[in-house]
Amino acid sequence: MSLDKEKIKHVAKLARISVDEAKVDSLTKDLNSIFKFIEQLNELNTDKVEPLTSILNQSLRSRKDEIIDGKIREKILKNSPKKNEEFFVVPKVVE
Amino acid sequence: MxxxxxxxxxxxxxxxxxxxxxxxxxxxxxxxxxxxxxxxxAFVTTTFDQALENAKKFDNKPNNGQLLGGVPLAVKDLFCTENVKTTAGSNILNNFVPSYESTVTKNLWNNGAFLLGKLNCDEFAMGSSNETSFFGNVINPIGDHLVPGGSSGGSSSALAADLTPATIGTDTGGSIRQPASFTGTVGLKPTYGLCSRWGIVAFASSLDQAGPMTKTVNDCSIMLEAMSGFDEKDSTSINKKKELYSKNLKDNIKGLKIGIPKEYRVDNMPKEIDELWEKGKKILKDSGAQLIDISLPHTKYALPTYYIVAPAEASSNLARYDGVRYGYRSQKGKDLIEMYENTRSEGFGDEVKRRILIGTYVLSSGYYDAYYLKAQKVRQLIKKDFDDSFTKVDAILTPSTPSSAFKIGEKTNDPVSMYLNDIFTVPVNLAGLPALSLPAGLDKQGYPLGLQLIGKALDEQKILNIGYAFEKNCGYKNEIKKWWS
Incomplete structure (x- = not known):
């Protein structure tokens, strides 16, 4: 299959990345060459193969549902590009 | 001195x-x-004042019982360091100062080392030449026109140029082993789960592993011993007894069985790499090991599988960069969605955007089965190839890379040709295995070439021992003329 420009713009929308109109052509070319490479996998019959979801022979550990840290609001807000005293600030969402 | x-x-x-x-x-x-x-x-950030303070503190009260007492270390800028800027080579994290320390770096500091600076890398570790970094490309000390490999290119360059006594990198598809090979140094990707991923900027979580990059195999065993270990904070960390890799390092490899996979001889591979591989086989044979021909039939499908799995995981991991909680925020856009879109468009470089788009596409509705599920199934076959082989052999010997260091700019216009650099390293990440890249010789231009030893899961000691014997009998010496100073 091949990806056309409209499809790429749609995927970019899903990924929340604005794409410069001037770059769409070269992006389309690059992504198509990558997909052509990826699609070598279609040579293989995998009907009877179980998908590998974890490389470890162990299941994910769970821990007790209790608070182990906290009271670090300042640390958490420290790197925010825009904040007031207690909150992250974003552009207006609700009119 | x-x-x-x-x-x-x-x-x-x-x-x-x-x-x-x-x-x-x-x-x-x-x-x-x-x-x-x-x-x-090679450096994005230096922490000289802090390093000098720590050195003085050590000298006043030396603790020589520690594994790394008194040693300054520079680390890849993918490890979060408390109160020291951590960028992952990206504009989107250009102003990010973590309030916490990654487990792996904390382990190094607990063993007596201290931070010297943060090393350049490909943006979010996505690249094989260190040319995707927002902070510019890194130069290989081997030659001023050569890439140092990637993504841990600042690490390999700094190590080979004597700017740090040892270092650590991360390896998702070859990012430790390929730069080690390009600079004539030693690089180890440990078993998935041996070193904690906590506090490392995430790329592809089922593949990422931190590991040492050093000048010798003995150094590698010391660094691995210091940095590895179980961590509650990483849900995929393996809970096992700590191993004393440096204490148990020995060069007796008599009787060990070394597998030679026929699929690692690829089209258009330079003759010198084949010759190097032959030389490697001979060294191990002369050291008492036994060579056994094996087959890893799905090798050629590893890279296509990787370029589904890794971008898929990356697109999910990098969704967190939204310009709200940390990192860069665009000032353009009339609403929240446009702010996100502009932030991510201005904050990420081209290669990262490409991979996010691939990942988003292969996970999107209607395509998941054809790409992501298919890749997970092929990943199973690749793992099974290794499982089958390791019933017959103790370790596997292959070349590390299909070429020596290439020229800056040579592959930037063709993503697939760049990806092909990792053809010998990627299968190991997909199977979660440990692998060691060793400097083994020079090509006719005088550039270093590496060989790779792949081990069973958690068999780091064995591949370090084989590497140790190899190093003694290979006689490789990295002599770099310091043209830059």
Whole structure:
């Protein structure tokens, strides 16, 4: 299959990345060459193969549902590009 | 002692222990080297004042019982360091100062080392040449027109140029082993789960592993011993007894079975790499190992599988960069969605965007089965190839890379040709195995070439031992002319 420009713009929308109109052509070319490479996998019959979801022979550990840290609001807000005293600030969402 | 920085980590540790040199003198020597090597562009951030303070503290109260007592170390800028800027080579994290320390770096500091600076890398570790970094490309000390490999290119360059006695990188598809091979140094990707991923900027979580990059195999065993270990904070960390890799390092490999996979001889591979592989086989045979031909039939499907799995995981991991909680925020856009879109468009570089788009596409509705599920199934076949082989052999010997270091700019216009660099390293990540890249010789241009030893899961000691025997009998010596200072 091949990806056309409209499809790429749609995927970019899903990924929340604005794409410069001037770059769409070269992006389309690059992504198509990558997909052509990826699609070598279609040579293989995998009907009877179980998908590998974890490389470890162990299941994910769970821990007790209790608070182990906290009271670090300042640390958490420290790197925010825009904040007031207690909150992250974003552009207006609700009119 | 003007030439202390030429020495291996283990020699440096000896000199500190026997008080031939103080930690402060050592640190000053590295700082001088770093200041004279700005052309290499290996560092994003330096922490000299902090390093000098720590060196003085050590000298006042030396603790030589520690594995890395008194040693300054620069680390890849993918490890979060408390109160020291951590960028992952990206504009989107250009102003990010973590309030916490990654487990792996904390382990190094708990063993007596301290931070010298943060090393350049490909943006979010996505690249094989260190040319995707927002902070510019890094230069290989082997030659001013050569890439140092990637993504841990700042790490390989700094190590080979004597700007740090050892370092750590991360390896998702070859990012430790390929740059090690390009600079004539030793690089180890440990078993998935051996080193904690907590506090490392995530790329592809089912593949990412941190590991050491060093001048010798012995150094590698020391660094691995210091950095590895179980961590509650990483849900995929393996809970096992700590191993003493450096204490147990030995060069007796008599009777070990080494697999030689026929699928690692690829089209258009330079003759020199084939010859190097032959040389490697002979060295191991002469050391008492037994060579056995094996087959890993799905090898050629590893890269296509990787370029589904890794971008899929990356697109999910990198969704967190939204310009709200940390990192760069665009000032453009009339609403929240446009703010996100502009932030991510301005904050990420081209290669990262490409991979996010691939990942988003292969996970999107209607395509998941054809791409992502298919890749997970092929990943199973690749793992099974290794499982089958390891019933017959103790380790596998292959070339590390299909070429030596290439020229800056040579592959930037063709993503697939760049990806092909990782053809021998990627299968190991997909199977979660440990692998060691060893400097083994030079090509006809005089550029280093590496060989790779792949082990069973958690069999690091064995591949380190084989590497140790190999190193003794190979006689490779990295002699780099310091043209940059």
């Amino acid at each position: 003007s030439n202390i920085t030429n020495q291996s980590l283990s020699e440096i540790l000896e000199s500190i222990k026997s008080k031939k040199i103080s930690s402060l003198e050592l640190t000053q020597s590295y700082i001088k080297n770093i200041e004279n090597a700005k052309k290499l562009n």
